[in-house]
Amino acid sequence: MQRMIPVERLAREDRMVLMRARKAREIREEQNLDDRVLPFDEEALRARMHGIFCGEVQAMEAAGRTLFDFPDAPWEFQLDMARQVWDESRHTEIFEGLLAYMGAEPGDYVETEVLWRCTQAADPAARVAGINRGLEGLACDVFEQLIRIAQKNGDEVIERAVDYVLADEITHVRMGSNWLRKLTEGDPERLKRAQEFQESIDEVFSFRGTRRAIEDVRDGNENIITIAREARMLAGFSEEEIERLIAASRKSAAY
Ligand SMILES: [Fe+2]
Numbered sequence: 001m002q003r004m005i006p007v008e009r010l011a012r013e014d015r016m017v018l019m020r021a022r023k024a025r026e027i028r029e030e031q032n033l034d035d036r037v038l039p040f041d042e043e044a045l046r047a048r049m050h051g052i053f054c055g056e057v058q059a060m061e062a063a064g065r066t067l068f069d070f071p072d073a074p075w076e077f078q079l080d081m082a083r084q085v086w087d088e089s090r091h092t093e094i095f096e097g098l099l100a101y102m103g104a105e106p107g108d109y110v111e112t113e114v115l116w117r118c119t120q121a122a123d124p125a126a127r128v129a130g131i132n133r134g135l136e137g138l139a140c141d142v143f144e145q146l147i148r149i150a151q152k153n154g155d156e157v158i159e160r161a162v163d164y165v166l167a168d169e170i171t172h173v174r175m176g177s178n179w180l181r182k183l184t185e186g187d188p189e190r191l192k193r194a195q196e197f198q199e200s201i202d203e204v205f206s207f208r209g210t211r212r213a214i215e216d217v218r219d220g221n222e223n224i225i226t227i228a229r230e231a232r233m234l235a236g237f238s239e240e241e242i243e244r245l246i247a248a249s250r251k252s253a254a255y
């Protein structure tokens with residue numbers, strides 16, 4: 001089987017439409033649909049749930065590919081990846097359930113390839129830095145915000161379901177923090193390359209201008225994803241790394 005498979009090779013049911021994020025944005029613009037990334041109303045929330053459902057599917061595939069792509073990695077590393085596949089498959093089911101709860105189903109919206117694109121690193125240390133710390137760190141930010149919105153809406157189903165998933169995501173980020181440290185022990189060059197890969201992913205999301213430090217969000221603007229400081233600290237992010245994320249988001253806000 002081929003390693004590092006491109007996004008076109010991901011198997012999908014006929015009802016799913018997978019396309020580039022840029023193309024999906026262009027089509028939305030052509031149709032005069034705005035590009036809100038966080039839910040204010042029910043339709044935006046439904047679309048967001050679908051996006052997260054697709055993210056969970058791709059996270060499950062990504063952990064499976066990390067397991068497959070690096071057969072020489074330590075056995076405990078492979079066990080962690082196998083456990084993560086299991087966690088992500090449960091998350092997929094939870095978000096499919098939340099979609100049904102909101103009157104939608106997989107395939108009602110397009111799926112974009114952006115998460116899978118972030119998996120293309122040939123070193124397992126970079127892979128866990130990018131996926132577990134970069135992308136799943138972002139998932140912590142998104143989920144924490146979603147919980148707050150559900151609380152505001154008085155929706156206990158969404159609040160509890162997402163809180164349950166967030167607990168798993170914190171362990172995935174922590175797994176990434178541990179393996180990044182272990183795999184690069186005594187090899188500062190390798191650590192640096194892995195961190196740079198992670199930062200390139202952090203920037204993709206910060207530079208779209210949709211992520212900020214909570215103290216930088218005025219007027220309770222829910223269209224902005226805030227950085228989940230507490231969840232990230234629990235997951236092994238250092239103060240310095242969080243400050244770097246905040247600085248990157250401030251830089252993007254200036255554009
Ligand atoms: Fe997940």
Ligand SMILES: [Fe+2]
Nearest residue numbers: 059136169172
């Ligand atoms: Fe995860």
